[in-house]
Amino acid sequence: MSNHIEAKMGDIADTVLMPGDPLRAKYIAETFLENPVCYNKVRNCFGYTGTYKGKRISIQGTGMGIPSISIYTNELINDYGVKTLFRVGTSGGMSPNVHVRDVVLAQAATTDSAIIHNTFGGGIYYAPISDFGLLDTAYHVAQDLKIPVQVGNILAEDRFYNDEMDRQKLIDYGVMATEMESAALFMLAAKYHVRALSVLTISNHLMTGESTTPEEREKSFNDMIKVALDTAVKA
């Protein structure tokens, strides 16, 4: 048991998919895993372990934002020995090159997070990046599955509602889409020498106004999940 997860040691696999929405964790476990067992209901941040194509995999909801995912990432790594972490989340499109329902592999996560800056202090602006091995495998898994993916820099921002961000400048510098967690996931994975990747689905587009329904955000986006699960099996 850790501060926010009631699982016993050994209940959680060494590879974990991490959706922000705990109900998406339930959906993934019940839809994709064989023999899913729920190991966590603390704060309704559901966690499940089962098998996928013979590999033991866990799915852990993380809640929204860098403070919340940082708690689960720290505890999964340090209290349960997790070695490979995939965020599977929704993301707001920014670049005109991405569209609703597209899958994005986050190569790096630009951020305005004070947590990241305060970790280093001074004039350091740390560049959180995903694990290249996972990124490479996910890219080729997606090609094999004939699921189009875009790879590149995303934004992990502290505020969902943020009308002060100069989004056009970020787009001009190659940032494709925004979400709220990947920078912390990548930084903590680097700190503890484990592997992390974010596989995202564009749920809405901030510049064009395209959108999806809350039900679709909870229950669909199966392409993203298949890419993450098949990468977990191969990586």
Ligand SMILES: O=P(O)(O)O[C@H]1O[C@H](CO)[C@@H](O)[C@H]1O
């Ligand atoms: O769909 P999830 O994984 O929660 O991710 C995105 O959705 C939430 C905002 O609605 C934030 O957590 C953001 O990163």
Ligand SMILES: O=c1cc[nH]c(=O)[nH]1
């Ligand atoms: O953080 C997020 C996630 C999805 N869509 C957004 O606009 N922002």
